[in-house]
Amino acid sequence: MAKVMVVTSGKGGVGKTTTTAALGAALAQGGQNVVVVDFDVGLRNLDLVMGAERRVVFDLINVVQGVAKLPQALIRDKRLENLWLLPASQTRDKDALTDEGVGRVITELKSRFDWILCDSPAGIERGATLAMRYADEAIIVTNPEVSSVRDSDRIIGMLDSKTVKAERGEHVEKHVLITRYDPARAARGEMLSIEDILEILATPLLGIIPESQDVLKASNVGTPVTLNNTDSAPARAYIDASRRLMGEEVAMVVPAERKSFMNRLLGRRAA
Amino acid sequence: MDVRADPTRQLVRLRGRSYVAFVFSPVVPIVEWLAEIDATLARSPGYFVGKPIVLDLASVDLSSSAIAHLLGSLNERSIRVLGIEGVGEERLGANMPPLLTGGRACVITRNEPAQKPEPEAKPKPTSLLLDSPVRSGQSIVFMEGDVTVVGSVGSGAEIVAGGSIHIYGTLRGRAMAGVNGNSNARIYCQKIEAELLAIDGYYQTAEEIDETLRNRPAQAWLQGDTMKITPLN
Numbered sequence: 001m002a003k004v005m006v007v008t009s010g011k012g013g014v015g016k017t018t019t020t021a022a023l024g025a026a027l028a029q030g031g032q033n034v035v036v037v038d039f040d041v042g043l044r045n046l047d048l049v050m051g052a053e054r055r056v057v058f059d060l061i062n063v064v065q066g067v068a069k070l071p072q073a074l075i076r077d078k079r080l081e082n083l084w085l086l087p088a089s090q091t092r093d094k095d096a097l098t099d100e101g102v103g104r105v106i107t108e109l110k111s112r113f114d115w116i117l118c119d120s121p122a123g124i125e126r127g128a129t130l131a132m133r134y135a136d137e138a139i140i141v142t143n144p145e146v147s148s149v150r151d152s153d154r155i156i157g158m159l160d161s162k163t164v165k166a167e168r169g170e171h172v173e174k175h176v177l178i179t180r181y182d183p184a185r186a187a188r189g190e191m192l193s194i195e196d197i198l199e200i201l202a203t204p205l206l207g208i209i210p211e212s213q214d215v216l217k218a219s220n221v222g223t224p225v226t227l228n229n230t231d232s233a234p235a236r237a238y239i240d241a242s243r244r245l246m247g248e249e250v251a252m253v254v255p256a257e258r259k260s261f262m263n264r265l266l267g268r269r270a271a
Numbered sequence: 272m273d274v275r276a277d278p279t280r281q282l283v284r285l286r287g288r289s290y291v292a293f294v295f296s297p298v299v300p301i302v303e304w305l306a307e308i309d310a311t312l313a314r315s316p317g318y319f320v321g322k323p324i325v326l327d328l329a330s331v332d333l334s335s336s337a338i339a340h341l342l343g344s345l346n347e348r349s350i351r352v353l354g355i356e357g358v359g360e361e362r363l364g365a366n367m368p369p370l371l372t373g374g375r376a377c378v379i380t381r382n383e384p385a386q387k388p389e390p391e392a393k394p395k396p397t398s399l400l401l402d403s404p405v406r407s408g409q410s411i412v413f414m415e416g417d418v419t420v421v422g423s424v425g426s427g428a429e430i431v432a433g434g435s436i437h438i439y440g441t442l443r444g445r446a447m448a449g450v451n452g453n454s455n456a457r458i459y460c461q462k463i464e465a466e467l468l469a470i471d472g473y474y475q476t477a478e479e480i481d482e483t484l485r486n487r488p489a490q491a492w493l494q495g496d497t498m499k500i501t502p503l504n
Contacts (some may be wrong), residue, residue: 124408146426150407153425157406200443202404202423 002110005117005245006135008159010151012122014143015179018215018225020119021049022235023139025224026242028083032114035074038088039131040121041097047087050077051222061089064101070108079227084113094127106134124158132163137173139206143180144191149200152176156203175206177241182211183255194254207241209234210255291377292323292353297331297341305344312348319350325371329357335364342367397434404440405430414451426466432456445469454493459503463489473498 007020017040024036038046041061047053052075058068063086070086077083086109089096109116120131132138138159142152159172166172178197185191198205209215210233218228226235226242233255240250297304311318326341333341342352354371355363363370397416404422405411411418414433423440430436430444433451435458442460447469449456454471463484466477468491475491475498488503 150426153407154427157409157425157428160403160406199441200423200425 002113003115003137004106004110004135005115005137005139006120006132006159007117007139007141008120008128008132008155009122009141009148010124010128010155011143011148014141014148015209015215016122016141017045017049017119018219019139019141019177019179019209019238020046020117021224022226022238023242023245024115024117025077025080025083026226026239027115027117027245028077028080029226029239030242030246031082032246033082033112034115034117035084035086035109035113036117036119037086037109038119039097039127040119041088041127042090042093043121044088044090046119047075047085048222049219050085050224052077052085052087053222056087059087059089060105061092061096063105064097066101070105070112079223094121094125094130097126097130099130099133102130103134124154128155129158129162132159132172134164135159135172136165137175139175139177140201140203141177141179142197142201144178144182144186144193144197146192149192149197152201156201174203175245176201176203177206177209179209180211181208181255205252206244207237208252208254209237209241290323292325292374293319294325294327294374295345295352296327296329299331301331301337301341308345308348308350317349323353324350325374326352326355326368327357328355333358333362335362338362338367339364399432405444407444424460435459447474448491449493456493458491459489461488462486463500468498468500470498475500 007016009016020036024034028034036046036050037060038044039060040046047056055075058073060073062068063070063073073086075085075087077085106116118131118135121127140152140155142148156174159174160166163172176198178194182191186193194205194208212232212234214229214232215225215234218225221228225232226238229235230239237253240253243250328338338358345352352368354368356371356374358370360370395415399413399416399418401411401419402421405420405424405428407425407427409428410431411429412431416432417434417437418430418432419437420430421439424430424438424442424444424446426443428444429447431447431450434449434453435456436446436448438446438460441462442465444465445467446458446465448458449471452471456470458468458470463480464486465480468475468480470491470493473493473496480500484500484502489500490503491498491500493499
């Protein structure tokens with residue numbers, strides 16, 4: 001059965017696009033047929049993170065409006081043959097999306113793929129509501145800070161009321177993914193703790209992705225972090241999360257502070 | 272050389288269809304007859320909207336300009352005339368509705384919606400139970416009585432109740448109890464981190480709530496016109 005998964009957050013810059021690309025690639029590596037769909041019409045980024053920006057011909061809006069057929073707009077990943085991208089349009093805005101058009105595209109994607117990962121735009125307006133509209137499951141990307149957590153709480157409320165599943169009286173399965181978790185700052189008490197976040201959101205945890213330079217490096221070369229350096233801490237955390245999505249039991253690892261060799265030699269630097 | 276593709280000929284399909292039209296039969300003096308129409312419209316505005324109207328001029332003798340004037344007067348009342356009967360064709364101008372013949376009288380049935388039987392008045396519930404967390408941005412308004420939440424109330428969410436508010440979880444948002452003027456209403460919560468508490472219009476913001484109460488079970492109630500917040504147990 002195809003699963004429609006929305007990656008959402010409310011707040012911008014928390015790592016939705018990075019997460020969509022990383023989980024999409026990790027699921028594809030696990031043998032699943034995956035398509036990642038960019039709903040950020042007008043401010044598309046997923047094509048860059050996937051390294052497909054020079055191969056975009058048709059986009060989601062063309063398919064929604066019936067200008068192009070779905071196979072014409074789908075872009076196959078160069079590294080994984082069962083990973084595909086449906087890019088957003090950069091020249092249009094979110095008003096070009098229609099409810100029934102999006103519904104048609106999602107139905108067609110469901111017949112071709114195992115996983116449909118929808119990269120939601122930030123905000124709670126048309127783009128975000130249509131990205132979540134047909135979702136079966138949702139990943140709520142949250143940073144360990146109050147503003148992000150409160151926005152996530154708002155988005156969870158919308159997932160429980162504005163989706164097709166909710167309107168039918170069913171439940172959208174929800175997962176919280178904590179990103180940009182900085183063990184050093186957590187140790188100093190400068191961030192919300194994992195327990196606090198889960199207590200506020202009252203939603204099961206999918207994974208904890210540590211703050212890392214590897215994420216930025218991977219984005220800059222247009223590769224999902226799970227394909228760029230599979231041994232890096234964020235890549236391992238994303239791969240674990242993807243295995244949990246596929247139903248495996250994987251122990252949760254809270255990233256711990258790793259002191260560098262020099263730090264260990266010199267101890268704490270005087271302030 | 273004459274190259275000319277014959278356009279494919281479209282067959283014109285003619286179909287018959289019949290409608291029931293209202294027939295207006297003006298009588299002299301026309302002014303009084305129009306006043307009668309106005310009275311009908313005053314009783315039910317829009318009564319003639321969307322209904323085909325035919326003008327029967329057999330009982331009056333109007334000149335071409337008088338007919339034009341009558342049509343204008345009806346138009347002002349948003350009554351569009353479909354056709355005219357009972358008058359010589361020579362009296363009708365080019366921009367007037369066409370002459371109709373061969374109309375048959377029939378009974379107009381008014382299909383008004385049948386009066387629905389009044390649903391039996393159930394006693395209104397006096398409390399509202401929510402068994403999932405109230406998320407940021409959600410607003411729960413229940414003027415009829417108490418609200419009970421099994422779960423937390425998120426920062427930026429609000430509960431408005433005519434009676435008391437009971438929260439089995441953390442209250443991080445706003446709670447407004449007794450908004451109908453019920454000064455006996457109270458607010459109870461398992462953990463107080465509220466943004467604002469109000470009872471019957473008297474309120475306290477987060478800043479005014481005693482720090483020592485934070486994160487503890489508490490209740491808020493009114494004593495005269497001051498709000499008291501005290502720990503539970």
